Amino acid sequence: MKSFRFIHTGDIHLDSPLKGLCRQQGAAAERIRTATRTAFENLIGQAIEHEIDFVVIAGDLYDGDWRDYQTGLFFVKQMGRLAQAKIPVFLLHGNHDAESQITRKLTLPANVTVFSARKAETFRLQHLDVALHGHSFGRRDITDNLVPAYPPPVAGCFNIGVLHTCLGGMSGHANYAPCAIEDLTNKGYDYWALAHVHQAAVLHERPHVVFCGNLQARHIRESGAKSATLVTVEDGQVAEISPLHVDCVRWIRLLVPVEQCSAVADAVDRVRQALEGAIERDAQGRLLACRIELTGQTGLHGELLVSADHLLAEAKAAALGLGEEAAWIERLVVATTSSETATSSKDALGDLQRIIESAGSDAELQARLASELGDLVRKLPHDIRTDTDDAVLKAAVDGNIANLIAHGGAYLSARLAAEKV
Known part of the structure; x- marks a missing residue:
């Protein structure tokens, strides 16, 4: 043959x-x-x-x-x-x-x-x-x-x-x-x-x-x-x-640990360093389309959550600074956790956080939220319901109300804590 x-x-x-x-x-x-x-x-x-x-x-x-x-x-x-x-x-x-x-x-x-x-x-x-x-x-x-x-x-x-x-x-x-x-x-x-x-x-x-x-x-x-x-x-x-290998764009999930950062500016520096490393290591002459995820337990958790738009803009600026076709930022996700025990505080913010925690185990409240959100979720386009990476939306689509409360509560607490500061 x-x-x-x-x-x-x-x-x-x-x-x-x-x-x-x-x-x-x-x-x-x-x-x-x-x-x-x-x-x-x-x-x-x-x-x-x-x-x-x-x-x-x-x-x-x-x-x-x-x-x-x-x-x-x-x-x-x-x-x-x-x-x-x-x-x-x-x-x-x-x-x-x-x-x-x-x-x-x-x-x-x-x-x-x-x-x-x-x-x-x-x-x-x-x-x-x-x-x-x-x-x-x-x-x-x-x-x-x-x-x-x-x-x-x-x-x-x-x-x-x-x-x-x-x-x-x-x-x-x-x-x-x-x-x-x-x-x-x-x-x-x-x-x-x-x-x-x-x-x-x-x-x-x-x-x-x-x-x-x-x-x-x-x-x-x-x-x-x-x-x-x-x-x-x-x-x-x-x-x-x-x-x-004939692809011209490569997608990458870029995990950026920020537990050692003491300020938001430090996190921005980590993002820039991570982008530079990814281009050198993974691009092979191709455009890198990046999803950046900030990870780790940090006292900056609240500040990072409420600064998400600013962080995304900084990440895009860092990518452009490396060349217009070196990297493109699809999304920046704040996936950190808090290192603080704010629920033990005796002020109004501590009270709010304790209420949010108790809501996560309140079956009656969860049933009401599930009923009210159900109609809204069913009206979403099919591709959004079946193909979302957003943690809050996914929790709503999956009917995981406890998770939804946790995510929403974390953002609300962080926002109020930032304003308090």
């Missing part, structure tokens, strides 16, 4: 809308807005430079229906680059770009082959002795195991199964096209090109079962380096699997 190399990618989510950027200006915000396109352009450039034999896209090329034809035209242009280099592409649709999701259509270049949504099918690359098997999603909510209906392996070929799946419900992902890893390893294929789970992983070898991960991170829950998978096959066996 012949030797060859191919790229396995997926979860590209071209032109995915990015939350929190609508009012952001500047080069860094623009780079984040266009990151999914830039990463895909970089991937195509790598495929051409490395003279890849073919490319497999295992679902979620798009994030949903196009707002206009520009998304589709961008993809066609990139496929045209591969066509000029005589590199074929095998495209499978997943839950986000299922046949029913994309209402606008464009004719694709002849080098692009799309797996049917009606049934599993096989495509051959005769000159490489390769057979690719796949089944696109016709609708996004596919809950059946698609693997049993995949065709049998083609004798004398390197067989690749292309599948968009969660493998029976991996944490944090909707359970689309569920299957067991044994369904895959027993199929007789040599390589399973999987997508849907955004963390790259080699789940099994000989045969290889591989999640490529997403090409470009889009928010803080997709932190770290992102890539496609470059696969080298020699004499009918996978010889090497390596990441192709």
